[in-house]
Amino acid sequence: MSARNPETRNPVPSKPGTGRPAGEAATDGALSRLGIRFTVWAERWFPDAFIFVAIAVVIVALGALANGAPAMTVAKSFGDGFWSLIPFTMQMAFVTIGGYVVATAPPVQRLIDRLALVPKTGRGAVGFVAAATMLSSFLSWGLSLIFGGLLARALARRTELRMDYRAAGAAAYLGLGATWAMGLSSSAAQLQANPKSLPPSLLPITGVIPFSETIFLWQSMLIALILFVISIVIAYVSAPQPATAVTADDLGLDVSRDKPDESRPQQPSEWLEHSPILTLLLVIIAGGWLYQEFARQSWITAISNLNTYNLLFLTLGLLLHWRPRNFLASVAKAVPATAGVLIQFPLYAAISAMLTNAKNAGGTSVSDVITHAFVALNTTGSFPISMGVYSAVLGFFVPSGGGKWLLEAPYVMQAANELQVHLGWAVMIYNAAEALPNLINPFWMLPLLGILGLKARDIVGFSFLQLIIHLPVVLFLLWALAFTLTYHPPVMP
Template sequence: MTQLHSGSAPDQRSSRPPLMERFSQTIVAWAEKWFPDAYVFVVIACAVVGLGAFVHSGNAVATSKAFGDGFWSLIPFTMQMAMVAVTGYVLAMSPPVAALLRRVAQIPKTAKGAVVFVGVLSILLSLVNWGVSLIFSGLLVREMARRKSLGLDYRAAGAAAYLGLGCGFTLGMSSSAAQLQATPASIPASLLPITGVIGFDQTILTWQNLVVIVLVTVVSAVICYVSAPSAKATRTAEDLGVDLNADQIEPVKRQRPGDFLEFSPILTIIVLVLALGWLWNAFRSGNPLITMSQLNTYNFVFLLLGLLLHWRPRSFLESFVKAMPSVGGVLLQFPFYGGIGYMLTKVVDAHGVTLSDEIAHVFVGLAHDSGVFSLLVSIYSAVLGFFIPSAGGKWIIEAPYIMTAANELKAHLGWTVMVYNIAETLPNFINPFWMLPLLGILKLKSKDLVGYTAVQFIIHTPIVFLAAALLMMTFTYHPPVMPTP
């Protein structure tokens, strides 16, 4: 009996999943049980920020007014984000792109390999355009999930599709802060004397940024591999009740003479001809990647591509209708973030100081050298990013005092922008703001993904904070460079 007992123990230990998988599955189980729906999450954030703004200002009316004034402030952005999801859906449901997705989905041979593949692809695509990363990666996961033999964990793969928004897009051409600082006409007049013009050669095109890109990509890929569940713990799309065929477009034939134009490419050709002049004017000067980073341009181009690839209006219209359920969370929740932003930046105390300013001054006032300053900027940007998940808009809020402090401490201005970029995306791992379009595509809730993205957050945060601070030491300070007349 003793021999049997001693011989069975190693088998029991060997059957246990690896440590990282057990760790990730513990967090996943916690998130599935306790993490609220994204709507509950945003209302809680409103309550926390509202209380903070009231305590800071002592003015309940001003706090309430700021919430109401800001509630609709993101309506243009809300519409843009909704169209990102819709146009991506429409494009992906066109016959040519659907065929491409099917081919790409066949590349991975194992379930864990598929999760890593999606994660790395998501990060690489986000360096060019975050919208492409979010939509293409999400639809690729759906296509992979149709491969029953793969045994893909739909939650882990969905979380991997989100990596471009969690640790990639502000390191590339999608960086709103880097784009703004490189474009003299876009820099606010009050900010220009502080920062000057900071070209891409001082931000996203530095070798230090390349080091960070490689670092976060490798770390993300490793986490994807070791945290993906074993076959026993895998939950497929079918297990989660997701119907992967619900958005398929069934071929429809013309039923009556009045349907002629709906099944003819004539109207498609007319729209495309009308758009050619605008497209030529938009892309004839400047970097096309930067041009495509403008949301209106991005959405217009994708809408036209969808129209072209569907060719006939009936197919295009049906795909558009199929895409609409994916934007429900965006339309409901984004206005609340507008209210949060106003409470942080518009409610002032007796001295005219906002809650955002107060928090920032505490962090910046603690800095003694560029390395410590880099670390504090990282912490502050990540904390504020949790409540204002908009990289470009938040940079306008932070830049005046952060860049002023950078000049005083002789910290490199370009890398200060990148420190902001590196840290700003981290809260996206646990804040469902940017996750909403992806959740609509995957037909999941935030609790299904956040267990895996939280693991990425926990491991990435100390690594990238330390890397940003150490790399700051490799730069030499240069005073602000004013634009030439």
């Protein structure tokens, strides 16, 4: 999980006078060379994720001041918003901890190790990681993040592959950057399908929109399939050949598998630490709550609740590790990976608060200004593209699928009603576009980066390559497929 010597990472040497990494072979295609160049640029110029979010805070604060909000109002919005996502911050930290605890349990490690035997080449390994993480993202974005990272680590242990660890890390991120919002854990689709989850003020505008009108539309599944195929092809083709690949070992990273503690208790006080008795009792108690959660609702709805998801993974991890001592050792190794989450998520919450709560004397916020411009400039034909671009740009500053939907939905869905755009398709426009900025936004990268032992700058070159290809494809499909759907007024529960 951590670098053997993080302060002296091995640099990628360059050919004199070319700026190309040493050993860059003619067999590397154009996309591979472009991905390498983006990565070299990012390694030099892309700031640490904390610097990135700090700059964003300053920009949004200046925007609020320029809009006429008093300085003290901006400061109050920052402070009030800073702590508003603490429950979500802890949930995200436990996504990392729970996923890591399960994935490092001996039975799961054996499964991941077997999967890691499938690829025969380094580039094939990168494509395999991309496929695995996107498939798992259709079920759960949290699962894809952890599973993809640990699969990349397992493949990195096969040193004979000469797999580029940076490209594999970017591939492990594709579930969050390409497909998650088109799957079962789509926050916006989940909110719209469950009327009790929607604010009372939003329900009359949108009505209840079931999955059959969002993620299970054939148009939605077509976009998901196209993105799945394109992403794998880009990941494979852009991955450097063995001669130019930068492996985990080249980066000075330790990707060895954690070994369970097989020692025996030496003191009476250690007996319970090594005994599975408490493990079984805790699993029974937690299992009783989980049973009730899954019994009272569909499993899709249950697993999409982060509290349920996290407790399920922690309980499963406890059971798979069997002995409390091994479970606690795994948790201790997972905690450092949450450092970025704990310090940066509150800053993103503050950004969201300044966008919406820092208002001028007329009661107008930066978000309101954007809203009025959005509605005034749209037509039925331009709606899919303009909403897609808007959702992608706003998602870069407010990276929260569900929370941002509650901010955006009141005006974009009202515009959809006025312009008679299919309401379920408006949700999917949001979903497909909202995922795009994830490809270069360090916000969601943090749990994965902690597992991989990498920095955002290490993988963003390859993920940016995905973005510049995804963007026109997604916008075109959102626009073209909109003409195959017919508007229906909101359906109330």
